[in-house]
Structure formats: C-alpha cells, structure tokens
Amino acid sequence: MFERLKQNQYFNEVVSFLKRKKLYDSSYIVGGTVRDLLLDCELKDLDFSIKADTIALAREFAKQTHRNFVLLDEFFSIGRIVKDDVTVDFAELRAGSIEADLSERDFTINAMAVPLSLDKIIDPFEGIKDIKHKLIKMVNEENLKKDPLRILRAYRFHATLNFGIDDETRQALKRNSNLLKLTARERIKEELWKILSVDSSIDTVKLMIDDGIFNAIFKTDELLPLKPDLKAFETVEKILKKPEILFSESSVEIIQKHYIPVCLKFTSIFNFQASELIKQIKPSKKEQRLVENLVKASTELRKIETLLDKVRFIRNFEQILYPALIYGLSQDPVALARAWFYREIDEFYRKSYIKNKRKLSLITGEDILQLGFEPSPIVGQILDRIQLMILAGKISKKEEAIEEIKKRYFLNIFPQ
Numbered sequence: 001m002f003e004r005l006k007q008n009q010y011f012n013e014v015v016s017f018l019k020r021k022k023l024y025d026s027s028y029i030v031g032g033t034v035r036d037l038l039l040d041c042e043l044k045d046l047d048f049s050i051k052a053d054t055i056a057l058a059r060e061f062a063k064q065t066h067r068n069f070v071l072l073d074e075f076f077s078i079g080r081i082v083k084d085d086v087t088v089d090f091a092e093l094r095a096g097s098i099e100a101d102l103s104e105r106d107f108t109i110n111a112m113a114v115p116l117s118l119d120k121i122i123d124p125f126e127g128i129k130d131i132k133h134k135l136i137k138m139v140n141e142e143n144l145k146k147d148p149l150r151i152l153r154a155y156r157f158h159a160t161l162n163f164g165i166d167d168e169t170r171q172a173l174k175r176n177s178n179l180l181k182l183t184a185r186e187r188i189k190e191e192l193w194k195i196l197s198v199d200s201s202i203d204t205v206k207l208m209i210d211d212g213i214f215n216a217i218f219k220t221d222e223l224l225p226l227k228p229d230l231k232a233f234e235t236v237e238k239i240l241k242k243p244e245i246l247f248s249e250s251s252v253e254i255i256q257k258h259y260i261p262v263c264l265k266f267t268s269i270f271n272f273q274a275s276e277l278i279k280q281i282k283p284s285k286k287e288q289r290l291v292e293n294l295v296k297a298s299t300e301l302r303k304i305e306t307l308l309d310k311v312r313f314i315r316n317f318e319q320i321l322y323p324a325l326i327y328g329l330s331q332d333p334v335a336l337a338r339a340w341f342y343r344e345i346d347e348f349y350r351k352s353y354i355k356n357k358r359k360l361s362l363i364t365g366e367d368i369l370q371l372g373f374e375p376s377p378i379v380g381q382i383l384d385r386i387q388l389m390i391l392a393g394k395i396s397k398k399e400e401a402i403e404e405i406k407k408r409y410f411l412n413i414f415p416q
Contacts, residue, residue, distance in 0.1 A: 001037050001038065002037075002114075002118040004037065004043065005029070005037065005043075005118060006118065008043060008046075010046055010086055010088055011029075011046060013065060014046065014048060014061070014088060015116050017061050017064065017065075018050070018116065021052070021057070023050055023051070023052055023057075024116055025115075026050065026051035026052070026093070027048055027049070027050045027051070027115075027116055028048065028049045028050075028093075028098050028113040028114060028115055028116070028122075029046070029047065029048060029113065029114045029115075029116070030047050030048065030049040030091075030098075030101070030102070030112070030113045030114075031047045031049075031105065031110045031111075031112075031113075032045060032047055032110055033045060033046050033047045034112040034113065034114055034121065034127075035109050035110055035112065035127070035131065037114075038112075038128065038131050039131065039161070044085060044086055044087070045086070045087050045088075045089070046086070046087070046088045046089070047089045047091065048088070048089065048090050048091065049091050049092075049093050049094075049098065049101055049113065050090055050091070050092065050093060051092075051093040051096075052092065052093075053077070053092070054077050054078065054079055054090040054091055054092045055071065055074070055077055055078075055079040055090075056079075057079065057090050058079025058080065058081055058089075058090040059079060061081055061088075061090070062079075062081045065081070065083075067081045067082060067083040068081070068082045068083065069081060069082075070082060072089065076091060076092070076094075077091065077092035078090070078091045078092075098113050098122055099122070099124055101113070102122065102124055102125070102139075103124070103125075103139060103140075104139075104143060104146075105139055105143065106138065106139065106143055106144070106147075106150040106153060106154075107127075107130075107136050107137060107138055107139065107150075107153075107154065107157070107169075108125040108126060108127040108130045108137045108138075108139060109127045109130050109131050109135075109136065109137075109157070109163075110127070111123075111124070111125045111127055111139050112127045112128070125139055130166075134161070134162070134163045134164060135163060135164055135165075135166050136154050136157050136158060136161075136163045136164065136165045136166060136169060137166040137168075137169050138154075138166070138168075138169040138172055141172045141175075141176070144172060144173070144176050144179075145176055145179060148176065148179035148180050148182060148183050149180075149183050149187050149188070149191065151173050151176060151177055151179070151180060151213070152180065152183075152188065152191040152192070152213070152217075153191060154169065154173055155173075155191075155195060155204050155207065155208050155213065156191050156194050156195050156204075158203075158204045158207065159194075159195045159198040159201045159203075159204035160194065160195075160198055165207070170211065173211060173213075174211045174212065177211065177212060177213055177216035178216055180213070180216045180217050181216065181217070181219075185280060185281045185282045186281075186282045188217055188281050189281035189282060189283065192217075192262075192266070192281065193262045195208075196261070196262040196265045196266060197261070197262055199237070199240070199241055200237065200241070201237070201265070202230070202233060202234050202237055205228075205230065205233055205269065206230055209228045209230060214226055214228055214269075217280075217281075218277050218280055219280065220273070220277075224273070226270070226273070227271075227273075228269050228270065229268065229269060229270070229271055229330075230269075231335075232268040232269070232271065232330035232331060233265060233268045233269050233330075235268070235329065235330040235335050235336070236264055236265055236268040236326055236327065236330045237265065239326050239329070239330075240261055240264070240265075240326070245336070245339070246325070246326070246329065246336075246339055246342055246343060246346070247322065247325075247343065247346050248346070248347075248350075259284070259286060259287055259290070260290065260320075260323050263278075263287050263290045263291050263294070263323075264290075264294065264323045264326060264327055266278065266291065267291050267294045267295065267327055268327060268330045268331075271295070271331065272295055274291050274294075274295060275291055275292045275295050278291045290320060290323070293317065293320055293324070294320065294323060294324060294327045296317075297313070297316075297317045297320065297324035297327065297328060298324070298327055298328045298331050300313050300316065300317070301313065301324070301325075301328040304345075307392050307394075308388050308389070308392055310344075310345060310348060310392075311353070311388050311391045311392045312388060313345070314345065314348075314349050314353055314391075315388075315391065318349075321345075321349060322346075325342045325345060325346065328342065329342050352392075352393050353391055356390055356391045356392070356393055356396075357391065359390050359396060360387055360390055360391070362390070362397065362398045362401060363383070363386055363390075363398055363401040363402070364383075365379055365380070365383055367398075367401075367402070368382055368383060368405065371402065371405060371406070378409075382405060382409060385408075386401050386404060386405065389401075389404065
C-alpha cells in the first residue's frame, strides 16, 4: 500500500521539505489520503497533519516549489498548495497529539493517520474495519455538531464510495440536520454538486429525501412545501448515462460543459421550485441562468403543436437544447413512452434547422422597408416570422420571402 506513496512526487517533496524544517517526526499523512490508499483510489489529494504553524508553512512550501497557495480554513489553520490538479493540504495538529487530532474527525474511515516513516497505520476508531465493511460511521455525534457540513459529507461518501451509512450514524444525521441551516451556502453547494456529479446518485438522493436533508437545507413557503421528484431525477440519470435512449448524439456532444449535468439533475429534483432554491446555495451566474432556462424551456415544450412552434423553441433554447429536451422529457407524464416527440426535435435540429440557419441572411429589415413599410414594430414582427419560416424550411429563396410578405401583410398594411 505504501509503495504508491513512496513513488509519489508530491509526497516526497513534502517529506524533504519537512525534514529540512525539522518537522518530520511530528507530521502525519491523515484522513482521506489514508482512506484512498486503503481503497486503492487515485491520489489527487494529500492531507498532512503537522505540529506547526501550518498556514505559514504552506505559504513557504508553495513559494519554494513554485505552486499556488490557498488559505483554505483560517480557523482550523489549513493551508492548501495546488498544482497540476493535485492538492496538498497542511493542517495544524489538533489538540496536541495525533490521537487527539483523529478523535475530532468526522467518520472512522477518515480518522486514520500514517507517520511519514510509513511503518504503521494509526487507527484508534477501527476505520480499516469499516472500510472493509463499506460502512460510514461517525467518530462521535459532537463532531457532527461542531461542523454540520459533515452531515452532508456522509451522504457524499455514500454516493462517491458507494458505502452504506451505519444506523446509529444515520439517526444522528437526521437528528442534527437542522444545523445545516447554519452552514455557509457555498460549502453546501460544493457538497451537493459532488453528490450530483456521481453518475448513479439516485440511491443517495432517495436517502436524503427520506432523511429530510433537502428540507433542512432549503427554506420554502409553508403554502408551497418541498416536493422532490425522484422519478424525474431517475429519468435524467438514465438518459445521461445512455443518451442513445433518446438521441443519436454522444453524451459528450449533448453535455458540453461540466456544470450542466449537476444543474440538470438539481432542476429535475425540484422542478419549477429549482429556480428559487438554487439561489439559496450561492450558484455561479451560469448555473443560475441554466436552471432558470431549463424551467422556462419545459413550459415552452408543452406548448409545441406546429412546426413553427418547434422552430421557435429550438431558436430560443438552442444553447441548452439537449439539456432542455432531457429535462422536458423527465417532466413529461408519460416520460420515455413519448421519447419520439423529443427525438423528432433532435432530428429536425440536426438534419434541417442547422442547414436552414445559413439562409437567414437572404432577407433583412432593409429589404422589408424597401417594400414600402415604414420603420415600426411591424417590420420586426414580419422579419421574425419570415426567419421562422426559413428555419422551418418553408422558404429557401429571397423571392419566396417577398412573396410571403406581400401575400400575408400587404392587404392588412396597404388596403386597396
């Protein structure tokens, strides 16, 4: 197990640095790093517990190794060093000894340490046994109260590690879930996004619904209680994992940016309430806009009856077309039984709409004015309709556009 650490460039650099600072004997690899070593996971995070001023130490190490320093947590004296998608955390040894430090951690699987000599695992709470049994067990309930975000972290580990939650721990999570309202909203979002980033997070989301975790996180109007939609969420996850169920495109082409799947999943859970709920967890502007547009798109999808309705929908939501179709289907009462409707929109977009877009310039507002119209809102309305007909494939030449204008508008605008 330790062979991987011995060959790890970042570990060796930290060890050399701590030796020079005469901190080798009072430093440990701890927490998630030990857990990931035991699980044979990729090591992207190295967590060190050190008996020193770790913020100053992290700054110095970052400067010497030409890496970026981040003040992660001033209260707990945690400094982070970042480079090449690898993070190294220096945390001050709590309570004076490694055993006392581990006693203040969240779960037994994270309450283990290894001295830099790599000659043993310090495991006072039987974390190794819980890893073997794939079990998330709290160190003690008081630790959850000290940092309520740990409540949400339990569900994150349930999703990311596919571990079960110990019964006593689960009861403690439910008992103290109201404390999540005191937790910084940005930290809440980070944990939620990690849960929703897992390809198959439906079991975790169901557990969170059953345990009332979403009700503890979000404030809602008494007249409009929270009603998470697990069925819609399941539909979205199913399509994201196998987009060929609905589309001919690959998932890479459908989901173009990393924030889209989590926002799509979030919206599917809370439906029309999602637009307001996401504001409570400090989203980025892009995330906020995406959720709002998904909800709008779902409403517009239900109004599609004609070809021009279909074209108007694609034009209005082209930038999020595939997420909008996936979300719309998840809200459809018959869901996958009506997949043909959403597939038709996809096929029309790829086979006709994209090609027809190249013809939009065949008529302009100036062309319409030259027909005798005065500058007014009606010119914009005419241009909008003609462009819709071009996108629909009903008009392919300038002459056809002018003929349509004369036929549809001349009698109304220029009565004889």
